[in-house]
Amino acid sequence: MKNRIRLLTMLLLASISMNIHLSAQDTLWINTGEWHQSMDTMSVLRYNASAVFDTSNVALINPEETALLLTVINNDSQAHTFALDGLDNFGVEILPADTITFEVPPMAAGTYRYFSNNQRGTYLGLSGILKVGLNMPNQFHWNLSDCMPERMDSVDVEGELLDEEPYVPRYFSINSYTYPNTTLDTNGLVALNLGDSCTISIVNSGFMDHVLHFHGFHVKYLTTTIQSSRIGWIKDTVPVLQGEAITLLLVANQVGIYPVHNHNLIAVTNSGFYPGGMLTLINITP
């Protein structure tokens, strides 16, 4: 009897061990490119899903409590890190023109921010979304950012931030799109049928707090990496603090087209002109 219990226990432990170490696999490329907005062209860095530059950082998706075997290929001329909010002291350095493969430990279900934490990566926009264990068929994500072209130029050309003038951001974006181009972004524009539900994963990759107001709907906090006391709250106006990652649940309980926008109203502009910036739509069809 004792041997049988011992055997069952070993099998159970082996099973748990196998679940923990089941690994998903993905590859990221650190690419350089240009981002065009109004009259400004900015050199930027992005984590992409291929060696071809894309203006948006790709969203990584991984099952809950499952390790992720990640390969990162650095096409930039400088070293970068792959850091991850939600995991203390986690960071991997990738040298220029180097490729490195490493394991991201299993994580609880939720939305997280991965990013390069050196100055060049921070100012040129190397920051993306990791979605863990979000199982809803309808999922959207918003990677929020703000930028001041002069600071980006300083970091890109001079190699460091030389300008100590006050930060006056001119562009405010969702997944690197500014309104009205946010309506072209299938990852960001929330398109649902009446009665459907979805998760919205939000990461603030910018240099300031943002606050999103939902027209027509209240949303429920499912997870957050900073304001944990708000989990379960139902709100129409959601602050997303600098560096925070949030998962929201939206239930499409009425038809129509409704804006979602930053209610810090300087951020619904492009180079100061309204409407623009951090504004997208929810489109619910019958």
Next chain:
Amino acid sequence: MRICRTILCAAVFFCANTFTAQSQVYSPPPFLFTGMDGILISDDNMEIPIWGYGKTSDGFITAPGPFLQYETNDEVNLVFTNNSPESHTIHLHGLDVDQANDGVPTTSFIVVQDEIGAYSFTASKPGTFLYHCHVTTTLHLTMGMYGMILVRHPGGVLYEGGPSYYADAPLLFSDLEIATNLNPVQSYPFHDIRPDYFMVNGRSGSQLETGSIGNPGEPGTIISCPDGESIALRLGSMAYTLTKIILPSELEAMCYMSDGRPVPAPFSVDTLDIYPGERFTLLISPESEYDGSVEVQSWDMVNREYVHSNFVRIRDASLNIESLESQQPLSLSIRPNPSNGFITVDTYDGNSIESWRVYHSSGKMVLEGETYLQPIRIDVSSLDSGSYILESSDGKRQYQGRFIR
């Protein structure tokens, strides 16, 4: 591209249909109107131009606009006339109204000059909400086109099964950039708007030290609380800054609601961050004989720097509040306002005015008179353009009102 085209088509479709439906003439007469010729008197007597909403019956606009109050499940038909040269709307912030009544120009309808707009909705959830114009929102908000909406639940409770309380104290936090208000036509670009005047219910600094709590847009900000009772602080932000509320421990503040919904677990609070567009409902139960202030800090959203503090006084009602209240002048109805001819002046309590005096905002008395005809009419055509204070008395009580010539 297909999605974009679909949305644009849908937007045009909705715009065309709702505009036709909403632009007819309504009866009974409109409750609100919009104007672009208002003046806000700052705490250092500066006259700051504002745009805003006003009650048609009052004839003047304020920032914030009139405080709108409903009861849970009220069927609301909110009507306004646009008396200004620019188009305006009303967005019912947080009330989850349908697309047709959302107040967004491209997806709902816009109300052009001399047109009437009407918004229909059911106030299905109790709580604190806001309203504001959604036309060129970045500009129209700093100009003053916003107000607070309170949906009360019957039975003196915050919500079904929620705590009971004695009275509401609405506090609407807002700000403006004076240079923008002085010259809105030249105010582009908007990304560098940085407020430099900060308000609670449209008042600031020393203005917050006079009068018992009124509604946003009306005089009075001191909150009095009977011993042992709870006051519901209805907090909302239409600011461009982060509002940080510092609550003394003697108030025993508890947060029960945010954005018109109960929070899952009410919690005690001594510091509360309120971002633009957010609302919170706190219950405070001040200790006996409490007399102190809630600090309202404003923080720059871009650089997260502290910029200003206002203070809202909270006082135990037993501390001679009755005699203090009786010393405060009551409000007068003055219409039209502004006026360059005759103004009609009346009290809200039905008492008759016997004598009156008009003071320029500099303090100089410029007109006076006595009358037994009610309501009284005063010819202000001889006055220079500016802001004036009308003081009057019925022999027992003092009355006061402001008007613009």
